[in-house]
Amino acid sequence: xxxxxxxxxxxxxxxxxxxxxxxxxxxxxxxxxxxxxxxxxxxxxxxxxxxxxxxxxxxxxxxxxxxxxxxxxxxxxxxxxxxxxxxxxxxxxxxxxxxxxxxxxxxxxxxxx
Numbered sequence: 001x002x003x004x005x006x007x008x009x010x011x012x013x014x015x016x017x018x019x020x021x022x023x024x025x026x027x028x029x030x031x032x033x034x035x036x037x038x039x040x041x042x043x044x045x046x047x048x049x050x051x052x053x054x055x056x057x058x059x060x061x062x063x064x065x066x067x068x069x070x071x072x073x074x075x076x077x078x079x080x081x082x083x084x085x086x087x088x089x090x091x092x093x094x095x096x097x098x099x100x101x102x103x104x105x106x107x108x109x110x111x112x113x
Contacts, residue, residue, distance in 0.1 A: 022070030022077050022106040025085060030094030031063040039065060039095075046088055052077070064098065070106040077103065 029039035036058055043065060047054045056067010069085065071077055082100055089097040 020071065020074075020076045020106045021103040022068055023082055023103050024066070024068050024099070024101040025097070026064060026066035026099040027089050027095055027097045028064050033094040036060060036062070036065075042092070042095075048072075050081070050084065052081070066099075068106070076106075079103070 027043075034042065040057060044054060047069065051072050052069050053072040054067050054069055056065065058065040069077065069081075082103070086097045086100050089095045
């Protein structure tokens, strides 16, 4: 590990930010057609096919899944990705998008407080 001298530490530096965007999403599934695990599996299959990662889920007895989508590999999601997620949900029998939030910084508190 490199140790900086006092002079090096005092030197003015510009801070580089690497922003990776994602978005929160919530959707409803038809509980007469899918149980929670089936709905989640179907969703995750789509998410992984896009190279995305999904952090979230749903509660037992609920017909709503929600969470945060981001790129699984290094990179960022964009408006086209939001549209793709909404469109996919709209084209699936028994799925309906409830909320697809604006893009937010996946590394710095994307969740509302």
